[in-house]
Amino acid sequence: MDENEEGGGLRELPPETCTGHKAHQRIDLMIIFFCVSIKEIVAKGRDFPWPRPESCPRCQGHRVWCHGFVSAFFDGVDGQVFLRRYRCPECRCVMRARPLGYFKRLQASIETIRSSIAFRLENGRWPGGISRSRQGHWLRSLKRRVLAWFGQGWTNRLLEGFDELMLQNENPVCRRI
Numbered sequence: 001m002d003e004n005e006e007g008g009g010l011r012e013l014p015p016e017t018c019t020g021h022k023a024h025q026r027i028d029l030m031i032i033f034f035c036v037s038i039k040e041i042v043a044k045g046r047d048f049p050w051p052r053p054e055s056c057p058r059c060q061g062h063r064v065w066c067h068g069f070v071s072a073f074f075d076g077v078d079g080q081v082f083l084r085r086y087r088c089p090e091c092r093c094v095m096r097a098r099p100l101g102y103f104k105r106l107q108a109s110i111e112t113i114r115s116s117i118a119f120r121l122e123n124g125r126w127p128g129g130i131s132r133s134r135q136g137h138w139l140r141s142l143k144r145r146v147l148a149w150f151g152q153g154w155t156n157r158l159l160e161g162f163d164e165l166m167l168q169n170e171n172p173v174c175r176r177i
């Protein structure tokens, strides 16, 4: 199969755009950052008053519809967090809201997770400093997600899968597939 070609092509996508790997789920996904408090989002759940973008960031269309929620897990937050989703009826792109301040923290912890998994894959053991069960959980989640998203051919390309998921604004070690 032409897996290498496919992987190479995906890397050229800008980070805010993604193309679903499952053909029937082909969507363009955009992330919109809002300066909102993660604590308040957790406290209010689906009742949190997310701002609505005035226009579509892709086609500038002036109708942006709310489009349900997506649940996400954040380091340091118990349970799932509901993030608002929007949809543009003009160009049909889907937007996902994210708390701005928190994303940087998440990125930092993602970087820690990535280097821990890279160490394990290279050396066959876990680096010190973080509990082994936690690191084992990251690796298991990554395997599950990579196989679910990209298929069996990616069993030995876990780090690559990690990066692809990041490119698609997906948490590579999220507990949900």
Ligand SMILES: [Zn+2]
Pocket (backbone or CB within 6 Å): 056, 057, 058, 059, 060, 061, 088, 089, 090, 091, 092, 093
């Ligand atoms: Zn649009």
